[in-house]
Amino acid sequence: MSESKAFDWRSFLLRWSEEWADSLPEDEVLGEDEQGARQARWLGLPPAPEERIAAMEERLGRRMPSSYREFLSVSDGWRHAGGFVWLLAGTRDASWHEDASGLGASFEEYLEEDAGPEERREVEIWRRGLQLDVTSDATYVLMDPEDADEDGEWAVYTWASWRAAPPERHANFREFMREMHREFHRLRSRDGEGEPAFANDTTRELDARVEEARLEALRGGWERALAALDEAREYGRPSATGLGDQIRRLLGQSHSVDFEDLVTDPRYAGELLPPLVAEHAAHARDDSTLRFHLRGADEALVARAHATLDQVRNGTYRYAPAGPFGEAVERARELARWGEGDEAWRTLRNALPLWEPLGPHHLAPLGWVGDPLLGPLLTPERGRELLSTPRAGQAGAAPDETPDLDPPGLAWLAEPDRGGDRTSYRFVLVEGVEPRELPGRLAREKGNDGEDAPGNAGRDANRAEPAEPGTGGPNRAGDPNEAGAGAELSAPLTAWEARRGSLLGRREFSSYDDRALMAVGRAGGRWSFAFDGDPAPFDGRRFVSPAPGAGAGTRAVVVWCGLRARHGKPFFHLSVAREGAEEYAFTFADGEVRRSGEIPEALYPDRFFGDGDGGAEAERPLLEALAAEFGARLPRHAIVNGRLHTLTTRSWTRPPGEGEGYMTIWTDANVPRNGGDGWRVGRRPS
Template sequence: MADMSDDWRSFLRRWSEEWADAQDPETPEGIHAPDEEPRRTRWLGFPPASEERIKALEERLGLRLPPSYRTFLAVSDGWRHAGDFVRLLAGSDRIRPHEDAAGLSAYFPGELDDDPTREETLLAGMWQRALQLDVESDAVYVLLDPGDVDDTGEWAVYTWASWRASPPERFPSFRAFMEAMHREFHQMRTDRSAREGREFVNATTRSLDASVEAARLDALAGRYEQASAALAEAIAYGRPRATGLRDQIRRLLGEPCAVSFHGLSDDPRYAPEVLPVLATEHIRNHWDDSTFLPSAPETVRPTAEESLRRLRDGTFRYTPAGPFAAAVEEAREQARWGDTDAAWHTLRTSLPEWRPLGPDHIAPVGLCADPVLGPLLTPERGRELLATPRAGQQGSAPAPAADQDPPGLAWLADTDRGSILTSYRFLLVEGVEPAQLPARIGADGIPGLREPMTLWDARNDHGLSTSGDEAVAVVGRAGPGWSFTLEPGPGGFDEKRFVSPAVAASRGARAVTVWSEPFEGDRFGHFLLSVTQNGEETYGFTVRSGTIGRRGPIPAALDPGRLFLPANPSPSGWASGAPWRPSPSSSVSVCRGLPSPGVACTASAPCRGTVPRRRASVPRPCASCGIGPEPRPRWNSPSPGDLSGFAEKASKGWSRLILEDAGRARAGLTGEWRK
């Protein structure tokens, strides 16, 4: 008991002296009469309660008090200024049963259901049985609950204020409550002193500021978890630098909500780094621009407006200073063509070369706002970034985060990535750069590739039509020597008017085309695979309307009769026109070869929920209107047995290719090609 009393006495004495030192010495006497004595004596407490007085209180209540509150009374029989909103806590003579005086049990937790949680049950009874400790406050209840007891005999404390518009806050003990009120005092006093232009400095603030600086160095050395814990404690005490530092860690861990970069967003040194990140969230939430940093100082207002403008028109690019900038440019070029894993490897390798803009900058958080590189930053990669020593600090390199692109083409069957792949057309061409694909598969007058944008933005861009004979397609690189283009979720059209793009795309090259439409409702699904070289189809097949159409020498591994079965297993199943379904033998396939563009093509990209892509508006004119000896490349074939679509990926050398149709009719294909 003596040790606990000494601990209370030391804590309360320190708090009292900090409070006294924080008072304005210019305040005339009599203005705050109740505070004159604690200012003079430098003590917020009262004389201690005797053991006899404490026992008399326990007899009156019929309860033995919890250890921390009982010891507190033996040090100080009551307390002034518990935080900023409780002016006086009761001593032994003024503590009283609360007895649900305000009728709050009807609201917190309200009517219980048939299976309430322990917390709900405790809260429901707390209002009636609790002891009320607040005597003078700003509409704040402080309630000590004898029914909510832990293993050490401590009673929980609940506080509730009508102006907070939130449920009661629970503290596990009276000591925990008082420590929280000490932190609240520091928070409010720090803010008030800053507004008044006065310093609030004492042993506690000096110790916390030293821990903030140590946390900054820990963060740069890759010890971000240790740094985050120290910064969280400093934030609870209102230390100025802590929030801006910890927000950088939180944002890279995938916590965009409630990140404000306090102290950085209004500093011209850091505004170019953090304001685009805040603007990204502002735009994503469709908030009015007048609400974006309305109180920002004039020194950063132009940066804020420029960030919004460039993010809206798609021209924003993260441009860090120093040697890390070259890696960012290289990674952006890799990511914009679909090689997202290689882009992350480039950034990861160069992270030790990153340099901060100032002493409160601990990570390249501006990457999150880049429309091409931001989606690379999954929470796993964010942890890897934060765990990598940088800015000249020493430490152990973390284990690399797993690559995001699945091997080969299995990603086409991953409907969890987003509904855009329930149907698709995919074309993979060897020996052709991505920028050359539109000219090969489109018609005359194609405007060329747009800047990277999300699928949602592309389909809502008035300059990119998706109606009639036009398609919005993803264009990118699928490994050394290969390019791809993908149209996810294509709209319907009259297939008899169109021809495959693969013939023109494979002039002097090799191409693989896949068109997958799942069976849905009364619409028959279909699946097409076509391999072409030098403008001629080598082999292919089409499964549709209960029939299989074969063309050329199809490898045994790709025999559609093995990979697809009729939904009706009877011998007449195919002839009856029943919808097809994948064979069980096709569900396990191996996929190796070229890097996959899966992450670059899906709409559920990490970090932002969308992925930037290279896109082209690709017209699909009517074959009867084509000019020249060769039919213009189209998406569809002129006959049901020769349907085509956007194509798939092949591989150099001996390799395996997997294709799994997404949706209800899921099919797997495995095959081998030799260059």
Template sequence: MTEAAFNWPSFLQRWSDEWADSWAPDEALDEADEEARRARWLGFAPASAERIAALEERLGCPLPPSYRSFLEVSDGWRNAGGFVYVLAGTESHGWQEDEVGIGEMYREELDEDSTEEEIRLVEDMWDRTLPLDVESDATYVMLNPGDVGADGEWAVYCYRTWAGEMPERYASFREFMAEMYREFHHLRAGDPGSATEFVNATTRKLDAVVEQARCDALAGEYRRAEDALAEAVEYGRPRAAALRDQIRWLLGDSYLAGFDGLTDDPVYALEMLSVLAVGHVERSHDDAVWAYTVRPAPDDLHEAADEIRRQVGAGTFRYVTSGPFGDALDEARELARWGEADAAWRTVLAALPQWRPLGPCHLAPIGLLADALLGPLLTPERGRELLAAPRGEAAGGEVAAPVDLEPGGLDWLAAPGPHRTSREAYRFILVESAHPAELPDRVGAEGSSGLNTPMTACETQTTLLNRGETSSYDDKALASVGRAGSGWSFAFDGQPSPFDEQRFVSPAAAASGPGHSGSGPGSRSGSGSRAMVVWSDPGLPHHGSPALFHFSLAENGEERYDFTVHGSTIRRSGEIPPALDPDRLFGNAAADTSADPDADPDADSNADRDADPAAARAEQRALEAIATEFGVSLPRFALTHGRLHTFQTCSWTRPPGPGETYMTVTLGQVDETIARMTDLQS
């Protein structure tokens, strides 16, 4: 809107009327405010053309358009927002030259990390600006003739000394006044001590916007709803922030999104607190912070809220809701716990039209974010899919097909990608005709007690650090388990010890033998099957450690064939199918072991890992061939972002023989704080 099209008289009169009506008739005001209330006018008489011209002559330059237009309507203003009590008119002006020294203080804090905006604000704000604040609560308002837009408007800088932040910049005086009007609304709407209800044409219009935004959000029009709610939030309208925060959390933006007012409502409190517990645990806040978070909730819910936080921290929280949607969540959770993330998410999304809100402030089953198994599925992309699906009272519309995140197959392990920064060592076991729950019986360590509670990759790594004693011959893995395609299960270790070809014993034979308990769902107690083992390490070729790839297959307890490629050496045994012939898959890579003579031997280890592209391509070919030959795959999303059951496998390395030496390392318990830091950094 151009300055000529902006109606200052109408805007300022509406502001004045709403301010006057926001006070109860018997509320005591100071003399100036009482006069403004009786007059229903926060301003003063218009400034004459002569007074404006005299000010411009005194300053030596013309005023910016919007401030000049404002003065023609009112020569100053009272109660601009909540902290500027009087804004300057034509009488009060003189150039600001940092008389109080705040600019110098900010200059001393500038360093090489300061942004261009921070430098410009500090340099421009305190030298030769036009102060507008006459009376305020430690708030400075300045027009800056050195920051001029194409429309001739001077930027306004507003600095609140008690806020401890950089100044707020507004492109023009009109923009600043519009924000102060919104601030007035926000403060009056949220004032619990007000003796009169704050209702007027503006609030009624905005409340209608909030209700329409709620309906739009339930119908899947979440972008339109979010934009509408953003304006209502600035005016402090009830429900607006609570509704918008639910959208923000599902889109991956949880910053300062605390579900305004819902944590003190018994209808919504526990669901919203379960989501806030996720942020609390991720940021490793202490009990005092959680107590502050829970404080608005009804007293009789505090104990339940504390238990929710404990379960979220332990990775055991289940989001429970009734009806068909709750039944679908149980089904999805069973899929997710075995690594079938895409199938689990499709189950959730298909059932979403059957979800029902707890009340008119509930836009989505946001408690899913706290669920130990289903929460990891809710990436920002899937949050958008959820928000775009009609639900609640708007259910009945078409739910778009979700986009699967799993690439399928095995070859994703051979290349860097969004899930990791470089090729990494890994090893896994695939077992046919066995449920994942059976794998501890087949290849578990002696004394293994079955599967552990599902955990993330970071939690698995922390558990490894806390195991205490390790040795160079006792090479047990803490492996994640799940389904690896139709009829196959996997045990995956993403933190293997170095491969020792002399002592390596493939667990494929043990894995393919008959199970002991047959306790897993769909298990075939007493029956054998096929099992395969893959071990890959990209090595550090520039440090004399070539890439390694091992594959072995066993059936009914006996190894049938295997091959190991280590640099230029290929070792094999048994009748290897032509599709898996290592000469075909690795021949060129094994022959080309030369290192770049110009490479820096002290280069970053990630660069070293990726320094053998021929080996990477060969590894990818091998993984593709294995996946095609046996119809198997590993779930990338579940292994890198989800929670999976784990168990300790038997050793992949034989005990030392006569005359062989070994080393044992004993580690103390890792400090909990360090473990948390590891989780956050990862």
């Protein structure tokens, strides 16, 4: 038996009619027809006998689809189909539209020559559709006989000029009427002043499903919960959207997620505002639109939202829930700030059973999504793992763990990135030191004369303490290169923010030196790293490896790879220092290998650059050999998608020698030197 024949039209229409009658205020003034419908508790009309349906079909020249025929046999027309169609046609009023509105011709004017079937249907339905709206609020309802399924059911299209959208399709007349019943519920669920509470068997049944869905979500059954919540949302049930949006946001569905009425509840604002404003900060151009997502909020909450938005934008927002879960969040943040994203995620995930909701409509921790360090840890796969984990005292099976985002070792650097930008890179590995100590080994310091003073690797490196988001001080996010004025780290920044900050306000560019802007973190084992994914061109004549300075009292490794460089010939450099002195090194450039020291067999350059050959094919084997030799890795996700502290190093090139020239370029033509063309060639004096 088909679903259409199994559908109980009379019970469905009777329930709708009774819900409509009970939702009307006692003193509401109704027309004679509506007053009669209220008293009869019936929105329909008398049923149409078979002969009347057959006569209509003869008049129209087509047999009607089954769902519409069955409806007519129960009610020959319908009042208040949703909120905007006041009378729906029965056997007497249904007629072919034949573009009486002129909308078909209007749609055709904007039709592209290469328009597909869907766009062309939007034109043709006005010419071939059967019009079912009799009286409405500028809303058309048409059945399309040419858009039929295997059961002969015609699709129903609705369109309203004020909706600013293409015609909305419903699979058949039955689904159209069910949607109109849901629309009636959505509109009536917004209780107005003086109106009776909108409560009936349908709302009570749906609210019970919402409560069960809430508990099911906390048990880890988010898929079943979301299906139930989405059904309740279609009927406008309170909290169904806010609960469902929490699930959708953790699945990565950030568009059109605003947590509806829950975000304006002070109990939940601290958890729901951060992900909401983070999405706004990433995509919105006008902050006035933020209030649209805060409908019904008082001025205090709106001010709180804008304050949180400012924190998210400048990188100072810090997710800090209470209790044992909050302690785990702090540990996770400390791991994430040094690039240990996978371990940070495991810390959050393992603490989930300790998480406590802020109220009955809180399904999962959400505030961390807006945290500049923790937010980048979220992926749809991790969101599903979080949602599948029982929490808030509910029992259930633990989900399978998602794979780590960071591949082991270094070989991922040989893979093309999404934008194809990473064709050259360099990094420093230092053994047995924490990342916060790297400025003392790599960063430039300014002497009294303002020129670069040699770094003192033997000084107390721990005084180079990085600034954390939210702590204030000179190393605030957005001003990354204040670290360059001394041996300090910036606040955690994305690669784009760090690069943009390094150029902000800078007017002079010189080939005299090569001070690298590098992200820092932990590199597995006992190693720390500094990484530059956008280095200056390699100058083999003046290059000075930072390995000896970085390796004072320990071991340091420097790698600079340009085997896929777009401009110039491929090159590769490796140098290793121990106790402040170079142990071994080799450089491949111009088809030749220059080497020094006793190079381990696993890293011997002839294995990779035999007979002077070399290029992109040597990159992966080299990186695999380096990872095996030193047991180090670089965190791909943090480097590419996350935030890391940065430092500006001392120059990787020596000063120009006697008679060697260099170029300086100024970007401000109003303050040129030696003329007005904005550039000058310098030469070291004899």
